[in-house]
Every structure is written in structure tokens, then in C-alpha cells.
Amino acid sequence: MMARSGYCLWFTGLPSAGKTTIARAVTPLLRARGWNVEVLDGDEVRQGISADLGFDRAGREAHARRVAFVAKVLARNGAIPIVALISPYASSRAHARKEVGRFVEIYVTTPLAVCEQRDVKGLYKKAREGQIHEMTGIDDPYEVPESPEIRVDTVGRTPEESAQFIVSELERLGWPLDP
Amino acid sequence: MMARSGYCLWFTGLPSAGKTTIARAVTPLLRARGWNVEVLDGDEVRQGISADLGFDRAGREAHARRVAFVAKVLARNGAIPIVALISPYASSRAHARKEVGRFVEIYVTTPLAVCEQRDVKGLYKKAREGQIHEMTGIDDPYEVPESPEIRVDTVGRTPEESAQFIVSELERLGWPLDP
Numbered sequence: 225m226m227a228r229s230g231y232c233l234w235f236t237g238l239p240s241a242g243k244t245t246i247a248r249a250v251t252p253l254l255r256a257r258g259w260n261v262e263v264l265d266g267d268e269v270r271q272g273i274s275a276d277l278g279f280d281r282a283g284r285e286a287h288a289r290r291v292a293f294v295a296k297v298l299a300r301n302g303a304i305p306i307v308a309l310i311s312p313y314a315s316s317r318a319h320a321r322k323e324v325g326r327f328v329e330i331y332v333t334t335p336l337a338v339c340e341q342r343d344v345k346g347l348y349k350k351a352r353e354g355q356i357h358e359m360t361g362i363d364d365p366y367e368v369p370e371s372p373e374i375r376v377d378t379v380g381r382t383p384e385e386s387a388q389f390i391v392s393e394l395e396r397l398g399w400p401l402d403p
Numbered sequence: 404m405m406a407r408s409g410y411c412l413w414f415t416g417l418p419s420a421g422k423t424t425i426a427r428a429v430t431p432l433l434r435a436r437g438w439n440v441e442v443l444d445g446d447e448v449r450q451g452i453s454a455d456l457g458f459d460r461a462g463r464e465a466h467a468r469r470v471a472f473v474a475k476v477l478a479r480n481g482a483i484p485i486v487a488l489i490s491p492y493a494s495s496r497a498h499a500r501k502e503v504g505r506f507v508e509i510y511v512t513t514p515l516a517v518c519e520q521r522d523v524k525g526l527y528k529k530a531r532e533g534q535i536h537e538m539t540g541i542d543d544p545y546e547v548p549e550s551p552e553i554r555v556d557t558v559g560r561t562p563e564e565s566a567q568f569i570v571s572e573l574e575r576l577g578w579p580l581d582p
Binding site: 260261262272276296 | 479482
């Protein structure tokens, strides 16, 4: 009597790459198919389960582990968790893949120069001016995914086009578009 | 196109009161109706999202807040999270109620003497011998719920009888038994 299992879309990429924007554009496409979809955005989820953590390596890793747990329980209860998290460390992403099981890693490939020009939250500017530290891409590493299921290039594409591309890739890869 | 919202069953009570046992007995009854059900047991969930926390007041409160977040996202994605957590502080339970929204507080009323006799994990013995501290009911407080939706008395009842009682109470209170 259990509903079909969901699966996790895990967006990784630099700050301002477009992870949350695309996640929010994918959401209505999957909801229209009948899925329950939960966007687990870095900032929002930090309030809920990781208010104690910082942005050093240990803090980022611990946060990614907690997010993976939440994504796991959502997916096995028939929903699609969409995680939008810089998740700069390959080891964290590998852990999440193992923990969640049904896992689609989506690398938002937007180059650093473009991210820095967008600078949605003004963090690159602050990092360049030395006002903040541990900024991924500036003074903190981003380990590029070696074999993500999907790569999405946001340059010259609207968020809606990127979202459509992801849905077509999910279909091509055999992930169910209907619950 | 969203599925019906679920709701949270939040079991509170002393250690060895029977919270997890009854939660696990309720689970198949709700699954048989077609619900996705996730038991968020204190020990298991601590591994997933609260490995850093202790059992002092601050640790218990922070853990309860994180569990409430997980329960919230499960319930709003159509599942029934069943939380089995001592949750000794009224303020934590009030926070969870507000955070989750669709919330059924179930007080497992088993008296301390009975819990101590059961002593499922041997913790009462260790606490009496002074080997462990911060044991709810011994040297840590348990604030009795004043107005839980359901009170369940486990003495002289099997877990299955308690589970059936809870389901009938849910129905009486107007919570949907079918998704």
C-alpha cells in the first residue's frame, strides 16, 4: 500500500550559480505531474536543522549530512526533495548519494566569473573586499563534480529553459516523471 | 495536484513508557489505509541530524526543534511523521505544535514506577546507581502535558490495543484516516 518512492534532485554549484532559482523552476513542473516536491534550500534549511553550524569545512559537511537525512526520509515517503546546496566537497556529495539512495546529482556549471557578476546576495563583493571569509570560489574550495547525472549550463538560458532541460534529462535517464 | 497533507503524531512520555513500541504498532494500521508513515524515533534521528547534541536541556531542546522541522516537511508532503521522543519540556512541545501545524500530541501516561520496572534500555538502573545523569524522571524533569489531544494508558494493554485506541481517537477527533 506504500506509494511509489520519490527520488532526490541534489543541485550543487558555486554561490549564485542558479541552484535555488532552477530548483524553484523545476518544482511546478513536477507538481503538475502529481508529485509532492520540497525544496530544501541552503539558507532555509539551515534555520530548521543547522542553526548551530558555521560555514567552515566541518560545518558545511555536518549540514550536508543532515540535509541528506531529511532528503532520504522525504524520498522514501513518496516525495521529491530538491536540494539546492553549494555542497562544495565531493565527499559530502558521495555521502548524500549513499544515504539517500535514489539520488540525482545536478551540477550547475555556471563559471565563477558569471556567478561573481550576478552576485545575488552581494557575497562575492564582500569576500573580495575581505569583509567575509570562507566564501566558496574565492577563499574556500569548490570540488567540481566528476560524474554528476546531469550538468546544466545556465548561461544564455532562462531558469524555465534550464528546468525543462532537467525534466527532459530525468526522463532520458529513466527517472519516473509520474508518481 | 498536491496530495492531501499529512499530520504529525507526536508521542511524549518518560523513558520506557512505550512511545516507540506504540508508534511502531500504529504504523501498519495507517499504512494499510494508504498513508506513507515515517517513525522518527529519538535514537535513530539523533544519528541523522543531531549527532552533535547531548542530553542536557539545551541539547534536548535543539533536537526537538530539528525533529519538528523534519516532521513539518514530511507532513506537508503528504506523509504521517510519527515522532517518538521523550520531549520532556512543555516549551519544546509547544514549539513543535506551532512549527508543524497539523499536530497531534499523544501523551503516553505510563507511571514512573512502571517505566522503571520495564527499563527497556537499562538506563533507570544506571541512573539510580549514579552511572549516568540527565535521566528524565530521575534527575531530569518531565513536564506532564496539560492538554494533549490523546492520552494513552499502556498498563494492562498490549501495544496493538494501544495502537487501535489511538486510531479510534484520531477518527473521533476528525483526523483523516485515509489519505
